[in-house]
Amino acid sequence: MENFTPVSALIGGALIGLAAAGFVLLNGRIAGVSGVLAGLLPPTRGDSAWRLMFLIGLLVGALIYRVAVDFSDTVSFTGNGWLLVGGGLLVGFGTRLGGGCTSGHGVCGISRLSPRSLVATAIFMAGGIATVYVARHWVGA
Amino acid sequence: MTRALAALAVGIVFGLGLAISRMIDPAKVLGFLDLAGRWDPSLLLVMAGAVGIGFTGFRVARGRATPLLDTRFYTADRRDIDWRLATGAAVFGIGWGLVGVCPGPALAALAYAETEGVTFLAAMTVGALAARGAAPLLARRP
Numbered sequence: 001m002e003n004f005t006p007v008s009a010l011i012g013g014a015l016i017g018l019a020a021a022g023f024v025l026l027n028g029r030i031a032g033v034s035g036v037l038a039g040l041l042p043p044t045r046g047d048s049a050w051r052l053m054f055l056i057g058l059l060v061g062a063l064i065y066r067v068a069v070d071f072s073d074t075v076s077f078t079g080n081g082w083l084l085v086g087g088g089l090l091v092g093f094g095t096r097l098g099g100g101c102t103s104g105h106g107v108c109g110i111s112r113l114s115p116r117s118l119v120a121t122a123i124f125m126a127g128g129i130a131t132v133y134v135a136r137h138w139v140g141a
Numbered sequence: 142m143t144r145a146l147a148a149l150a151v152g153i154v155f156g157l158g159l160a161i162s163r164m165i166d167p168a169k170v171l172g173f174l175d176l177a178g179r180w181d182p183s184l185l186l187v188m189a190g191a192v193g194i195g196f197t198g199f200r201v202a203r204g205r206a207t208p209l210l211d212t213r214f215y216t217a218d219r220r221d222i223d224w225r226l227a228t229g230a231a232v233f234g235i236g237w238g239l240v241g242v243c244p245g246p247a248l249a250a251l252a253y254a255e256t257e258g259v260t261f262l263a264a265m266t267v268g269a270l271a272a273r274g275a276a277p278l279l280a281r282r283p
Contacts, residue, residue: 021198057152127234
C-alpha cells in the first residue's frame with residue numbers, strides 16, 4: 001500500500017464534506033455534481049446561475065490548488081480515446097438514470113442516511129471494482 | 142446573487158478537496174477500485190472525512206425550517222428502491238471502473254487542461270441527455 005495517502009485523503013475528504021454541509025445549510029441544495037449539471041441541460045431561467053457558479057467553483061478550487069500548492073501536479077487519464085468516450089457515456093447515462101453520482105449519492109446521500117443512496121453507492125462501488133477486476137486481471141488492459 | 146456567490150464558494154471548497162485528496166486523478170481512483178492489485182484505500186478515508194462532516198451538516202439542516210439563503214430545502218425525500226436506481230448505479234459503476242472518472246473530478250480536472258478530460262465530459266453530457274430520452278421509453282410502470 002505504498003500509494004496510500006491517508007492524511008491528504010482525510011483533509012480533502014473533510015473539505016468535500018464541508019462543501020456538502022455548506023451547500024445544504026446555505027442554499028438548501030444537494031452538492032451532487034451530476035444533478036447540478038443535468039439541471040443545465042438545457043438551462044432554465046432563474047435556475048442556472050447557482051448551478052453554473054457551483055460547477056465553475058469546482059474548476060477554480062482545483063486551479064487554486066495547482067497555483068498555491070503544487071503546479072507540477074498532474075492527473076493521468078487513460079490515453080485510450082474510445083475507452084474515454086465509452087466510460088463518459090456510461091457515467092453520464094448511469095448517473096442520470098440512477099439519480100446521482102459519487103457526490104450526490106456517495107457523500108450527500110450517505111451523510112443523510114438515505115436508503116436509496118446507500119443502495120446506489122454499494123452498487124456503483126461494486127460495479128467499479130468488478131469492472132477494474134475484469135479489465136486489469138482478466139483482459140489485462 | 143448571494144445564492145450564486147455561495148454556490149461558487151461551495152464549489153471552490155469542493156474542488157480544493159478533490160485536488161488535495163487526489164480524487165481528481167483517475168489513476169488514483171482506479172487504484173482504489175483495484176482490490177486485487179496494489180490496493181490504495183485512500184478513497185475510503187476521503188469518504189470517511191466527507192461523510193463525517195456532511196453528516197453533522199445535514200443534521201443541523203434537518204433542525205431548521207429553511208436554509209440560510211433560501212426559502213426552502215431542495216432535498217428529495219424518496220425512500221423507494223426501484224430498478225432505475227439500481228440499473229443506473231450499475232451502469233455508472235461500470236463506466237467509473239473503465240476510466241476512473243466521475244462527474245465531480247471530471248469538471249475539476251478541467252483545471253489541468255487535459256484534452257482527455259474534455260473528451261470524457263462531452264461523452265458524459267451526451268450520456269446524460271440519452272438517459273433523459275430513454276427513461277420514459279424504458280418505463281413499464283411509473
